[in-house]
Amino acid sequence: GLLYLVKPDVSLALAGGAVFGAIASATDPASTVDVLWEYRSQGVMTTAIIAVVALDDALAMTLYGIGTSCAQMLTGGAGSITHELLNVSREIFGAIALGAVGAGLLAAFMKWVRQPERTVAMATGMILLVISISLYLKMDVILAGMTMGFVLTNVVPYRSEDLFKLMRSFSIPIYVLFFVLVGARLGFKDMTWWLWVIVALYVVGRSIGKMLGASLGAKISKCDINVRKYLGMSLFAQGGVAVGLSIVAAQHLNNIEVKDGLSLGDAIIFSVTATTLVVQLIGPAMVKLAIKLAGEAGRNITEEDVMEDMLVSDVVDEKSIMIKEFDPVQIAVELFRDNDRLLYPVVNKDGKLTGILSFDSLKNILADRDSWQWLLAADVMTPVVERTTMNQKLSDVYREMQQMKVDQLPVVSREDWDEPVGVVDMRNIKIKLHAELIRRRSQGSETLQPA
Numbered sequence: 001g002l003l004y005l006v007k008p009d010v011s012l013a014l015a016g017g018a019v020f021g022a023i024a025s026a027t028d029p030a031s032t033v034d035v036l037w038e039y040r041s042q043g044v045m046t047t048a049i050i051a052v053v054a055l056d057d058a059l060a061m062t063l064y065g066i067g068t069s070c071a072q073m074l075t076g077g078a079g080s081i082t083h084e085l086l087n088v089s090r091e092i093f094g095a096i097a098l099g100a101v102g103a104g105l106l107a108a109f110m111k112w113v114r115q116p117e118r119t120v121a122m123a124t125g126m127i128l129l130v131i132s133i134s135l136y137l138k139m140d141v142i143l144a145g146m147t148m149g150f151v152l153t154n155v156v157p158y159r160s161e162d163l164f165k166l167m168r169s170f171s172i173p174i175y176v177l178f179f180v181l182v183g184a185r186l187g188f189k190d191m192t193w194w195l196w197v198i199v200a201l202y203v204v205g206r207s208i209g210k211m212l213g214a215s216l217g218a219k220i221s222k223c224d225i226n227v228r229k230y231l232g233m234s235l236f237a238q239g240g241v242a243v244g245l246s247i248v249a250a251q252h253l254n255n256i257e258v259k260d261g262l263s264l265g266d267a268i269i270f271s272v273t274a275t276t277l278v279v280q281l282i283g284p285a286m287v288k289l290a291i292k293l294a295g296e297a298g299r300n301i302t303e304e305d306v307m308e309d310m311l312v313s314d315v316v317d318e319k320s321i322m323i324k325e326f327d328p329v330q331i332a333v334e335l336f337r338d339n340d341r342l343l344y345p346v347v348n349k350d351g352k353l354t355g356i357l358s359f360d361s362l363k364n365i366l367a368d369r370d371s372w373q374w375l376l377a378a379d380v381m382t383p384v385v386e387r388t389t390m391n392q393k394l395s396d397v398y399r400e401m402q403q404m405k406v407d408q409l410p411v412v413s414r415e416d417w418d419e420p421v422g423v424v425d426m427r428n429i430k431i432k433l434h435a436e437l438i439r440r441r442s443q444g445s446e447t448l449q450p451a
Helices: 002-006 010-024 029-038 044-074 081-112 116-136 141-155 157-184 193-220 225-230 240-252 264-293 303-308 329-338 394-404 426-447
Strands: 257-259 343-347 353-358 408-412 420-425
Touching: 010 044, 010 193, 010 240, 010 264, 029 044, 029 264, 044 081, 044 141, 044 225, 044 240, 044 264, 081 116, 081 141, 081 157, 116 141, 116 157, 141 157, 141 240, 193 225, 193 264, 225 264, 240 264, 303 394, 303 426, 343 408, 343 420, 353 408, 394 408, 394 426, 420 426
Parallel strands: none
Antiparallel strands: 343 353, 408 420
């Protein structure tokens, strides 16, 4: 309606509304999910939020393809409706097919190549190849990329998870550069009064539409009352997909003039960029408010959360048996035979830690029973490479044991680095973690009730 007041052209107004409406349907998944993760949210509404933000970007790109094609037709573009619909179908389904093929090829390569650095190189090359083909065939680049990630995640979930972690490690500068370049296109001196009015109407209309649409959809599907009341206010965030679509729209609609030399494409990118700044400030805060009102914040307690609050002293086995340096190997063999331990601290006559005795230390002499009586523990023990203390954070020690690929680690006194007090065992860590996790989750379910 505002575009019609600026330039009395019904076709132009409908074209602008179609494109703005398609872009407005997108929700930024990154910032939304980050809030859910930060506040450890879990429940029916949390699941609904994740499902919506994961799917509505694909819907937004589908609507965008149809909307821009209709906009070009309405503003005098060549071709019939049938031709444009076929062209939209080719762009959308062609991009989906291209992304799926790229993901399939990359998944096949990942099964043969195990080195992380080579996998990242192949993934980067495949992404660039898919983008290049999309541009050459005039298909939707964003939809092709998202399809590639979607297929890869479902075909090789474990390998792709490691790959995405590596990709994210160097993607932040690219992501920042993307928004810097987008922000550089937001020239306040070029934005006339009616563009600011569009920004205000877009923010208000999009927010109301999200809330009414989510509430109506939840009511029709008979969702939980919390979903009906609070889902809409969790969908305000707008990010990369919307900005990316606005950039592509600026290229497609740059020849449609609105007023004073300003094209419809420029109006769209200016408005979407400005509104993104606004809704990104209020979006995460509204997600936080919604999950707290729904009573789902703090429910998703993980083993990592529990481990961060625990010390080695919470899981150490202080009844661990110590082997003396001058004990014959016969005693060590009997200990390994009668117990399920894989490591024993070796101490000298003063009770100081001098080494460790593991099953690997004994396997070379197990066949020579005659040597068990005259060989001493000091003869076959190995030096202590790593040790820990009772007051060390369990999460740090656990990661260290994983990196060293050991199941047990000697624990020494905090006051005396050579005074052993026990052994920390990987199996015991997991048992204590599971017990504490169950205890905390049971307490959370009693204290956190839905609003």
